[in-house]
Amino acid sequence: MDKLAYTSVNAMKSLMNRQTAIANNMANSNTVGFKADMVSAKSQYLNGPGHDSRAMAVERPMQADMNSGSVTQTGRSMDIALEGDAMIAVQAADGKEAYSRRGDLRIAASGAMVTGDGFPVMGAGGPITMPPAERVDIGADGTVFFVPQGGDPTQPQELDRIKLVSMTGSAISKGPDALFRAANDGVLPVDDNARVISGALEESNVNMTAALVDMIETSRAWETQAKLLRTAQELDESSAGVMSMPQ
Incomplete structure (x- = not known):
């Protein structure tokens, strides 16, 4: 009965991860440029001596639904929506380069140009810093123009160009911080x-109706695996009772 029990536990673990992804998608349904998380897995037989009689679900790296969200006009000069599969290069928390579709840019108190979630935007020579x-x-x-304090509004100056990249043909994955990274x-x-x-x-490309349906399906699948786990326990107890010696 251990095969049924471990298989059910493995399935429940995968369902937990799927439910986490769905909850994260729903929480970010209004987040600018957010791409819905996708959890995928493949079956893999356990390695070891003897016959490979048990296959478990092995999850792949986190992926995302890269379909474009709807574009909303804001009129704000520092808001940008990226066309096609373009992405903004940003500096992640670990100092390495990562990529984002979030275009609600702003100037931090330090003068750095950052995305709405606080990651510095990369230019031709590194993070872009804006003078007063x-x-x-x-x-x-992606070229950034600015009018200095006290300057002529009709004569903006060029500061830098936002590093825009394309993900076509490149292996990328999504991290827990909602940033995308190239392989290796x-x-x-x-x-x-x-x-x-x-x-x-x-806007976010999360479909709330589909997310709610997925959440219900995942909950029902969890209940099914929990019933199988209880069944495995009952079968194990029955087998132990049959095998026990009479007093």
């Missing part, structure tokens, strides 16, 4: 053809 400015605009190719800590090259829409934001 009265206005900041971002061109269609790689760095994606600049995509000169990448374009952004200024004064607009890409």
Whole structure:
């Protein structure tokens, strides 16, 4: 009966991870540029001596639904929505380069240009730092223009260009911080053809109706595995009773 018990426990573990991903998606249904988490797994036989009679679910690295969310016009000069599969290069918490679709940019108190969740935006030579400015605009190719304090509003100055990359043909994975990373800590090259829409934001691509349905299905699957686990226990107790010696 141990095969049934361990198989059910393994399935319940996978269902827990799936439920966690669904809950995270629902919590981020209004997060700018958020891409819904996707949990996938494959079956793999246990390695060891004897016949491979037991297959377990082995989860793959976290993936995401890369379909675009709806674009909303905001009119804010530092809001950008990325076209196609373009991504913004940012500096992750560990100092390494990562990628995001979040375009609600702002200037932090330190002068650094950061995304809405606080990650520094990368430019041609590293994180972009903004001097005191009265206005900041971002061109269609990611070029950052600013008007210095007391400067002529009709004569904006070019500061830097946001590093925009394309994920086409590259192996990337999504991390717990909602940032994307290239395989083996790689760095994606600049995509000169990448374009952004200024004064607009890409909304989350989470479908709340589908997420609710998935949550119900996952809960029912959990109940099924829990019943199998109880059945395995009952069978084990019955077998032990049959095998016991009479007093």
